[in-house]
Amino acid sequence: MTVKTDLHCHTIASAHAFSTVLELAQYAAKKGLEAIAVTDHGPAIPDGAHLWHFGNQRCLPPYIHGVRVLHGAETNIIDFEGNVDLPADILKKLDWVIASFHAPVINPGTPEQHTQAYLRLAENPLIDVIGHSGDGKFAYDYEKVLPVFKNNHKLVEINSHSFLARPGSQRNCREIALLCKRFSVPVVVDSDAHVCFEVGMLGAACELLEDIDFPQDLIMNLTLARIAGWLKSHRGRDIL
Template identity: 45%
Template structure:
């Protein structure tokens, strides 16, 4: 049976449109027997009233303990793709201070366009050495050439996110996530399973992703957050 023991994509009240504190998220993670939790609030490019400024992210490693109540805390960000060139909304100097960087497209920030333009986004993101995870890759508003780009993610050692919250809410996410996962299986591309929780009770909710991956007989060894050791191995910026 497939499993994931660390939630690699979660939000706190620092994302403004999320509704729980980091401690509340930690408490739920503990109750659900997770061994780690990544805090990945939205970067400032989402706009005023949606997130805290970049200083919030730059201070995380110093302010938040490495372990809280026995739970490993991974300090990260969900960075916004700002344009079709794949530029992100935080400087390298901030990324250097974080354990984990997710790059995601949000409709409020970068306008959905053609498959060719979306391919360009992910081609440039793949080459960005600071990006670890490709956020909610199954979003149908940003369709891309799946096979070509998944092969590129393999070449540049990116981790593809299978985002459980996308399944009911994002366009064609169930079909796209399945197609993407099958290609990750074919080309041996690493994935992470996440909740994208915006409220504490959703922390560790991987049901949609796990059910789909079980159905396609996805290899457990390609799931980087199956345990803490495998996640730390996949994220070179994290202090071991």
């Protein structure tokens, strides 16, 4: 399986990441990717990007080194009501919005609280993707939430980086992927690159999906054309 886009990448706008947009695009081109998304952390995380970073992405050209570069964000979920740290007027201007829980932003609560937050978040039309939800610190009721993500056209991220960075997440990601298969919930496979060398490193997530015979039809970022079609039909956004 070859996934041709990587829609979760950080730049030096997040202080704990180490590459520029140009470097990410260069490596993406080298690896044969068709698209990347610049998805820096929202401002609620201590070393996230400034609010202006998100409003000003329009100055980036649509293609760099032949790679389509989407304007994006990894917005932080800031409470158990499913609120996020970027305002609607900024989110509306972006091509691609991931929403994630991060422990430096919000202390983990109970599985019931995380479940409630995700159910509320699912109702937010400005969120496209639920980031690395296999994180054991933010356990939730997968069987209850995943069908709601599907019905509300939220994509579920299978985050390749999680397997190294978030202890226990491999088992959780496998369970999430199996349930996405059972309920036909569309997913995206991402690297969560924090340096250009990691762009397109999707091996761990792809292996997991291959291992459970996950249908390729449900991997919405398999190609640029496919994710463009999804954004057009579910968000009315034209990225081509």
